[in-house]
Amino acid sequence: MTDPAQFRLQDFLPYLLNHAAEEAGQGFSRIYKDRYGMLRTEWRVLAHLGQFGPMDATRIGIMARVHKTKISRAVTALQDKRFVTRTLDGDDRRRATLCLTQAGQAAYTDLAAIAQDYDRTLLARLSAEEHAGLLDCLRKLGGDLPKD
Amino acid sequence: MTDPAQFRLQDFLPYLLNHAAEEAGQGFSRIYKDRYGMLRTEWRVLAHLGQFGPMDATRIGIMARVHKTKISRAVTALQDKRFVTRTLDGDDRRRATLCLTQAGQAAYTDLAAIAQDYDRTLLARLSAEEHAGLLDCLRKLGGDLPKD
DNA sequence: GGCTAATAGTTGTATTTGTAACCAACAATG
DNA sequence: CATTGTTGGTTACAAATACAACTATTAGCC
Numbered sequence: 001m002t003d004p005a006q007f008r009l010q011d012f013l014p015y016l017l018n019h020a021a022e023e024a025g026q027g028f029s030r031i032y033k034d035r036y037g038m039l040r041t042e043w044r045v046l047a048h049l050g051q052f053g054p055m056d057a058t059r060i061g062i063m064a065r066v067h068k069t070k071i072s073r074a075v076t077a078l079q080d081k082r083f084v085t086r087t088l089d090g091d092d093r094r095r096a097t098l099c100l101t102q103a104g105q106a107a108y109t110d111l112a113a114i115a116q117d118y119d120r121t122l123l124a125r126l127s128a129e130e131h132a133g134l135l136d137c138l139r140k141l142g143g144d145l146p147k148d
Numbered sequence: 149m150t151d152p153a154q155f156r157l158q159d160f161l162p163y164l165l166n167h168a169a170e171e172a173g174q175g176f177s178r179i180y181k182d183r184y185g186m187l188r189t190e191w192r193v194l195a196h197l198g199q200f201g202p203m204d205a206t207r208i209g210i211m212a213r214v215h216k217t218k219i220s221r222a223v224t225a226l227q228d229k230r231f232v233t234r235t236l237d238g239d240d241r242r243r244a245t246l247c248l249t250q251a252g253q254a255a256y257t258d259l260a261a262i263a264q265d266y267d268r269t270l271l272a273r274l275s276a277e278e279h280a281g282l283l284d285c286l287r288k289l290g291g292d293l294p295k296d
Numbered sequence: 297g298g299c300t301a302a303t304a305g306t307t308g309t310a311t312t313t314g315t316a317a318c319c320a321a322c323a324a325t326g
Numbered sequence: 327c328a329t330t331g332t333t334g335g336t337t338a339c340a341a342a343t344a345c346a347a348c349t350a351t352t353a354g355c356c
Contacts, residue, residue, distance in 0.1 A: 002261045002264050002265055003261070003264075004256075004257040004258070004260035004261040004264070005260075006264075007199075007260035007261070007263055007264050008199075009195050009196070009199045011267075011283060012263055012267055013172055013267050013270050013271065013282075014169065014172045014173040014176050014266075014267075014270075015192075016283065016286040016287070016290060017165065017168050017169035017172050017173070017286060018169045018173060019213060019286070019290035019291075020165050020169070020285075020286045020289040020290040021162065021165035021166045021168070021169040022213070022290075023289060023290050023291050024161055024162045024165050024289055025162040025165070025166060028162050039311095039312080044163075047157050048157070051155075051156075051157045056334080056335095057334075057335065058333085058334060058335080065167060065170070067313090067314080067315095068334075068335065068336090069313085069314075069315085069335090069336080069337085070312095070313075070314090071335090072334095072335060072336060072337090073312090073313095073336090075335095076336090092321075092322070092333095092334085093320085093321060093322085094320065094321050094322070094333070094334040094335070095321090095333090095334060095335085096334085096335085108152075109152040110152070112152035112153075112155035113150045113151070113152040113155070115155055115160055116150050116151075116152070116154075116155050117150055118162075119159075119160055119161050119162075122161050122162075122289065123161065125288045125289065126285055126288060126289075130281060130284070130285050133278060133281045133282070133285070134161075134281070134282065134285040135159060135164065136278070137168075137274055137278050137281070137282040137285075138164040138165060138167070138168045139164070140273045140274060141168040141171060141172055141270065141273065141274075142164060142167035142168040142170075142171050143167075143171050187341095187342080204304080204305095205304075205305065206303085206304060206305080215343090215344075215345090216304080216305065216306090217305090217306075217307085217343085217344080217345080218342095218343075218344090219305090220304095220305060220306060220307090221306090221342090221343095223305095224306090239352095240303090240304085240351075240352065241304095241350085241351060241352085242303065242304040242305070242350065242351045242352070243303090243304060243305085243351090244304085244305085
């Protein structure tokens with residue numbers, strides 16, 4: 001029933017998704033890398049804090065779907081860059097709330113604007129309907145984002 | 149004109165693409181990893197040889213959009229697994245043609261069948277139109293595949 | 297032919313990542 | 327209120343990756 005001979009690598013979703021993600025991500029990653037020496041996870045942590053406000057590492061990990069060790073290292077790097085501060089939670093002293101510094105906020109604002117433009121140029125290849133349909137499909141495939 | 153405040157991370161294409169790609173790729177990668185101890189690039193090399201027949205490393209790198217050092221190491225690993233053979237080209241002795249062994253062919257056939265099923269389960273969440281539209285968008289975003 | 301440049305592929309090394317083990321601090325149960 | 331289990335987060339070490347430098351072979355050109 002499943003005939004391996006008719007498998008088409010070019011239509012295989014993980015393959016196509018990966019190419020598209022790599023292609024789309026590369027251009028932008030060069031930006032935060034060149035401008036701020038950030039790695040992808042650092043950008044993500046910054047973006048989450050910029051978008052959703054202060055929160056702890058675990059929360060970011062869940063929202064961004066990133067393992068806690070990666071978050072931990074990204075946070076250390078962002079602290080070194082003076083982009084985030086950690087303040088221990090009084091009630092539960094295992095936990096620490098992460099917060100953007102002014103410099104971190106500025107970097108986020110800068111990158112968010114660039115990201116928007118970047119997104120627009122990516123989407124220039126697509127019609128509005130295609131765009132909408134694509135986001136829809138990607139959300140279905142990516143699993144539901146934990147919304148809060 | 150580009151107001152950073154209205155940047156929506158959840159709609160940012162590189163972010164969505166990456167999530168979807170990771171989510172989609174993970175399940176399948178566990179399969180070739182568990183069954184054959186292969187890494188992603190090894191699976192890709194195997195898949196290209198299985199799909200398109202014998203070719204040299206450079207060609208695979210171009211088609212799969214993978215750097216030559218990664219290809220080189222994947223090929224070494226596949227040779228160690230007795231899945232591919234290298235035969236030096238007579239005309240140009242820098243070049244070597246890679247070819248699946250019987251075991252390599254068998255592994256490819258096995259994985260191709262699984263990949264097909266896997267793809268189907270991924271696509272179960274999408275309608276036929278969505279599927280078609282998605283492939284279309286991903287091809288546009290991923291850049292044109294070098295077809296030969 | 298003899299020189300320089302280009303190409304196929306490999307290797308070295310510094311970063312990055314993944315996995316597991318770990319240390320606190322807190323929670324729950326007896 | 328001890329003891330066992332969880333949870334937030336870090337660290338250690340192995341594996342994988344990126345990037346540059348390298349070898350070997352071919353190509354172009356005077």
